[in-house]
Amino acid sequence: MESSQGNSISQNNLDELLMQSTSAIPTSRVERLLRERELRRSTRYSHSNEESKDSNGDADMSISINDLYVPDGERGNREEDFFEGNASVKNLMDGYETQGARVPKQRLLVVANRLPVSAIRKSEDSWVLEISVGGLVSALLGINEFEARWIGWAGVNVPDEVGQRSLTKALAEKRCIPVFLDEETVHQYYNGYCNNILWPLFHYLGLPQEDRLATTRSFQSQFAAYKKANQMFADVVNEHYRDGDVVWCHDYHLMFLPKCLKEYNNKMKVGWFLHTPFPSSEIHRTLPSRSELLRSVLAADLVGFHTYDYARHFVSACTRILGLEGTPDGVEDQGKLTRVAAFPIGIDSDRFVQALELSQVKDHIKELKERFAGRKVMLGVDRLDMIKGIPQKILAFEKFLEENPIWRDKVVLVQIAVPTRTDVPECMYPHSHAKLY
Structure with a gap:
């Protein structure tokens, strides 16, 4: 049987x-x-x-x-x-399995704020594409069982039609589809609401403490830009969507996207994954648009988080703020169930193993061994923003050497710090452009 x-x-x-x-x-x-x-x-x-x-x-x-x-x-x-x-x-693919075998090369539309490549304009119709740095890019490089298309912003303002056509053509070779955002929208949506409101709140830093009236006005304009940008992403997704595709939305930049997509097509398979912590309901309650954002996310079929605690916080926010019912499978709203679960993110380990065989990698390994010969090496790899604890790490290393002088000149801390959100002063360290050794 x-x-x-x-x-x-x-x-x-x-x-x-x-x-x-x-x-x-x-x-x-x-x-x-x-x-x-x-x-x-x-x-x-x-x-x-x-x-x-x-x-x-x-x-x-x-x-x-x-x-x-x-x-x-x-x-x-x-x-x-x-x-x-x-x-x-x-989990998203539940409706796309046949008896004994999966449909080959299921189409997956990955929608994120940024594309996995950054575009640099060389002339009116010429572009150079460089791979972007980021955890999401590294994680999704390991997905090879799906026919994936990546939809997102190319990180550059392209106001002219010639530039948009040429960039779209160049990105198509990388299986990427651009969303063209103007400078004002980017400033209000990305630098403003995403990284000045949502990012600090989700990391328990609280809302910005500024003049109350000015904060209210800026918040309203930033929130309007956030909804506008999400609708622009939805328009591009709807343009390229085919029946049977799975749409995978990513991060706090696109919390309105599931609702926008479901308004286009209620049968569309939509998932949303958060790449940051999700705060407790007491913290999330301080956000003026809390209810609207929660209901927009709940339009998705599946909502994913890194850890069990983040998933529990989300369910708790939906029950305490929206008054909905939390079930063993997620959150239920008038008979519509949104599944909620934890999915720890990973990397494509095979790529790292294969990289060890490259000649330039071997040469660099040899150089590092010669440079740090006879010493223990402690390695840190972090984004250069305030929540990563880089100053605390350096102070802890200093205290270790003070209390254990025998280890002086026998151990070295190598810190790799990648600049991030350089347009958002609140998310950066002072003098964060400096290199750390």
Whole structure:
């Protein structure tokens, strides 16, 4: 007998599960949820112990947030169990599997504020493209089982049609689709609302303390630009969307995008993933547009976070601020369920292993070994912004050497710091253009 996932289950095991599930009728909602969870566990256990598999040999590795919400007495190590085998893209693909095999090369539209390449204009119709630096780019380079298209801003203002056409053509070779934002929109949307309002708040830094009337006026204009920019992203997505595509929206820059996309096509598969912390409901409550942003995100089919705590904070904000019901699978609003889960991000490790074989990499490794010969090397790689704790790291290293003089001249700290948000003074260290050694 075949299960809905295409894995074999022996008749005896299935009969046993059915007998267990019907041995008693749950008398409460909590008991029913616990019974369903135990049934899923038993089913997964039967799958993992079955010797025979389908021809594709793939096991279902998706785990829902059911495994997160358990009674306090049973919580134990469930958080650690939850992180095993998660893949956010696989959860989005629930509606696109055939019996025994996945549809080959499913189209995936990745939508982020910035494209994975930066455009530099050389002439009226000539552009040079350089790979952008960032964690999102590094993480998504490992996705190769989908036919991916990346939609985002190229990081440059292109007001003329000739430049837009030529840049669109150049980006198409990289499977990228540009969203053209004018300078004022970028200033109000990206430098303003995204990095002056949302970014500090999501990192528990609070809203900017300025003159109240001036803050209110700037907030309103920045929020309007934020909604306008999100609508512009949605217009481009809708232009290139095909039936069956999965749209994957990224980060706090595009919290309005799921709602905009669903207004175009309610059947569109939409996921949204946050690459920063999501604050507790008490912190999120201080944001004037809190309810509107939450409801816009809830328009997505799946909402993802890095950790269990961030997912729990989001569900808590929806229940306490919007008055909605948090369920084991996510958040329910008038019969519409938005799944909420944690998906720890990773990198394409094979790329790093292969890079070790490059001659220029080998030469650089040799140079570093000669430079730091006989000393322990401590390496730090961080973005150069206030939340990364780089000054604290240097002070801690200084204190270590003061308290352990035997290690002086025997250990060295190498700090690699990548400048970020250079147009937003609030997010930068003073003199952050200087190199750290």
